[in-house]
Amino acid sequence: MLVIEGPSGNGIGKSIASSLGCDFLESLHTIFPDGESEVGITAPVEGKDVVIVQSTCPMPDKRLIELVLLANEAKRQKARSICAVVPYLAYSRQDQRFEEKGNAVSIYTILEMLNFAGISTMVTAAPHNSESLKAFNGRMIVADAITPLANEVKKDLSKPFVLAPDKDALYIAKRFAEVLGCGYTYIKKQRNKLTGEVKILEAPKDVDFKDKELVIVDDMISTGGTIVQAAQFAHANGAGRIVAAAVHLVMADGAYERMRGAGVDAVYGTNTIPYDRARAHTVDISDAIAAAIRSKAAPTKA
Amino acid sequence: MLVIEGPSGNGIGKSIASSLGCDFLESLHTIFPDGESEVGITAPVEGKDVVIVQSTCPMPDKRLIELVLLANEAKRQKARSICAVVPYLAYSRQDQRFEEKGNAVSIYTILEMLNFAGISTMVTAAPHNSESLKAFNGRMIVADAITPLANEVKKDLSKPFVLAPDKDALYIAKRFAEVLGCGYTYIKKQRNKLTGEVKILEAPKDVDFKDKELVIVDDMISTGGTIVQAAQFAHANGAGRIVAAAVHLVMADGAYERMRGAGVDAVYGTNTIPYDRARAHTVDISDAIAAAIRSKAAPTKA
Numbered sequence A, B: 001m002l003v004i005e006g007p008s009g010n011g012i013g014k015s016i017a018s019s020l021g022c023d024f025l026e027s028l029h030t031i032f033p034d035g036e037s038e039v040g041i042t043a044p045v046e047g048k049d050v051v052i053v054q055s056t057c058p059m060p061d062k063r064l065i066e067l068v069l070l071a072n073e074a075k076r077q078k079a080r081s082i083c084a085v086v087p088y089l090a091y092s093r094q095d096q097r098f099e100e101k102g103n104a105v106s107i108y109t110i111l112e113m114l115n116f117a118g119i120s121t122m123v124t125a126a127p128h129n130s131e132s133l134k135a136f137n138g139r140m141i142v143a144d145a146i147t148p149l150a151n152e153v154k155k156d157l158s159k160p161f162v163l164a165p166d167k168d169a170l171y172i173a174k175r176f177a178e179v180l181g182c183g184y185t186y187i188k189k190q191r192n193k194l195t196g197e198v199k200i201l202e203a204p205k206d207v208d209f210k211d212k213e214l215v216i217v218d219d220m221i222s223t224g225g226t227i228v229q230a231a232q233f234a235h236a237n238g239a240g241r242i243v244a245a246a247v248h249l250v251m252a253d254g255a256y257e258r259m260r261g262a263g264v265d266a267v268y269g270t271n272t273i274p275y276d277r278a279r280a281h282t283v284d285i286s287d288a289i290a291a292a293i294r295s296k297a298a299p300t301k302a
Helices: A013-020 A058-078 A106-116 A146-156 A167-180 A225-236 A255-261 A284-295 B012-020 B058-077 B104-118 B146-156 B168-182 B227-237 B254-263 B285-296
Strands: A002-005 A025-027 A027-029 A035-041 A049-053 A081-085 A121-125 A141-142 A160-165 A183-188 A188-191 A198-202 A213-221 A244-248 A266-270 A281-283 B002-005 B023-026 B028-031 B037-040 B049-053 B081-085 B123-124 B138-144 B158-166 B182-184 B188-191 B198-202 B213-221 B244-250 B264-268 B280-284
Touching: A002 A013, A013 A025, A013 A027, A013 A049, A013 A284, A025 A058, A025 B158, A035 A058, A049 A058, A058 A081, A058 A106, A058 B058, A081 A284, A106 B058, A106 B104, A121 A284, A141 A244, A141 A284, A146 A167, A146 A198, A146 A266, A146 A281, A160 A167, A167 A183, A167 A213, A167 B002, A198 A255, A225 A244, A225 A255, B002 B012, B012 B023, B012 B049, B012 B081, B037 B058, B049 B058, B058 B081, B058 B104, B081 B285, B123 B285, B138 B285, B146 B168, B146 B244, B146 B264, B146 B280, B158 B168, B168 B182, B168 B213, B213 B227, B227 B244, B227 B254
Parallel strands: A002 A025, A002 A049, A049 A081, A081 A121, A121 A141, A160 A183, A160 A213, A213 A244, A244 A266, A266 A281, B002 B023, B002 B049, B049 B081, B081 B123, B123 B138, B158 B182, B158 B213, B213 B244, B244 B264, B264 B280
Antiparallel strands: A027 A035, A188 A198, B028 B037, B188 B198
8 A cells, every 4th residue: 555645635544554564755846837736646546546635625625636636647547456545535515406506516627626536435434414515426534533632621621511513514513522521502594595694493491501611523624614603692691601613624714713802712633634722722633634544434423 | 508607726626617608606615724625606507517617726726626526516516517727737747757757748637627526628728738638538628718818919919920839839839820920939948758867969050130029829828937948048148138938827826927037028828827917917717618608529739
C-alpha cells in the first residue's frame, strides 16, 4: 500500500502512512498564475493499492478537481486499487432538491465524479448525511472521528450536558453523552421542503440546563449560525459554560466571532480541515482514519 | 433548443440564443459562505436539446465543477442532448507529460470528466492544442474566433506585419495575415521534453520589421511572458508600433503591465474570458459560436 498526500491532505496522509506502516509520497503540486492546479504522482504506482488523502475545504472546487486529477493519474498508471481519504467531503450538504428553488442535488454528481475518476473506496468522517453517501458506487467507509473529539472535550469539563442543535446531529450527541457519561437532548426543527428554510418547532423542555456545562455538538460548523441559535437558547435556559464541538471546522468568515458573541466559550474540532489552533482545540483524527482503512468496514456511528 | 447561460457565460449565452432564435435561461447560481457553488436549471429540459454556456476562467476549478453539476442535472432531467459551449477551456495547456517532473496530463482527465457529466458535444474557440482535444469522446467543434479578432485589429493598422511567438501560433498568424493582407513569420523555439523549459532556437531573419506595425498573435495571453519576449525581439529589430492580439485574455496578475513595459502599445482580445475593456479591445465572438453550433462542423482553422 502507498499513501499519497494530496495538496490539501493537511498532514493526515503522513500520519496514517506511519500508523499503517506503509510507503508514503507527497503529490506534485503547483498552482499556475492562471489559477490552474498541476498535480502529479512522482513514483510508479502500477499494481499498487493507492490511498490518496485530500480534504476538500477550503477551496472545495479546486480540491475536488485536484483529487479527480490525482485519482485518474493513478488509474492511468494502472494502480491496483484507488482509495480516497476525504476527511471532509465538500457538497455533502447539497443533498436535497427544493422544488421552489430548482437546485441540483450536487452531492450525487460529486460522488459519481469521484467514482468515474477511478476511486473505488472512500473514507470520510462525520458525513453530513450518511444516506446520500450510499449513492457512491463503491465502498464508503466512515471513520469514527466523534470519539476522539468527545474524549478531548471530556478533559476540560466536569458537569457536562450535550445538546444537538437538530435531530440530524442526535447521533453525535448520543456518542458524546456516552463518552462524557452525561445526558443529552436535541432541538426539534423543521425544514421547509419548498424553500429550504429552517424553523424551530420545539425546544427541549424536559431538561434542566442550570449550572451545566453545555456541549453543543454538530458534524460541522460553517457560518456558526446553527450553533449560535442553540447557544442563545441554552443561555436563556440557564446554562453555565457553553462550548461547541464539531468534527469539521469549515469556519466561514466571521463564524468564530459570531459564536463568541453568542457566549460560546470554546470551540473544539478536528484536523479534517486546517484551522487556526489558537481559536479551536483541534484533535488529530489520523488514527481513526488508519483504523477505518485497516478494518475496511464502517465503524458504528453511535 | 434551449440555451442555458452558466455562472460564467459572460453574456455569450444570451447573444447566441438570440442569434439562433431559440429559448434562453439563466442558470440558478449561488456561492455559499463555505465557497461551494449551488447551481440549478429552473425550467424543465426533458426531451430538449440543451446548450450550456460556461467559460472556465478565472477560477478554473469552480467553473469546471459548476459545468459538471449543470450538465449532470440536465442529464438527470433527461435532456435529449447536452452541448457545452466552453469558449475558453481551462487545463488545455496541461497537454504533455514532462518525465522529470512527473506531472499528470490534466486536459485528458478534464475532457473525460465533461463527457462523463453528460456532454456529448463541445464548442470551444482557439484551442491551445487541437490534437489533445481529439481525446474528447464526443463531437468537438472549434468556433472561428480568429477571423473576427483579426478584423478588429485591421481597423486600426495601416502597415501591419504578423508575428507568431512560436510555431504553435503559426496557424493564427496565417489567418491574421490573410485578413490583414500582409506577411507573417514566427520565432523558432524548442521545449525541453524533460523539464518543460522553452528556448529560442532561431528568430526570423528573412524579414524586415522596419517601420512595420507588428501584430504579435497567440491563442491566449496568460502572464504575458511569451508576448514580452516576442515584443523585445521585434523592437530590437526595428519594429514601429507593436500590438498584441489573442483570443483568450487570461491575463494573470501583472500581465498587462508587463506587456506595456515591453513596449506593447495595445492589446486585442475576445470575450471568451471577462476582461477590463479599458485595457483591451475586446470583440464579441457570440456570432462565431452561433455559426459553429448551426454548422455542427468544425470551421477550418486557417
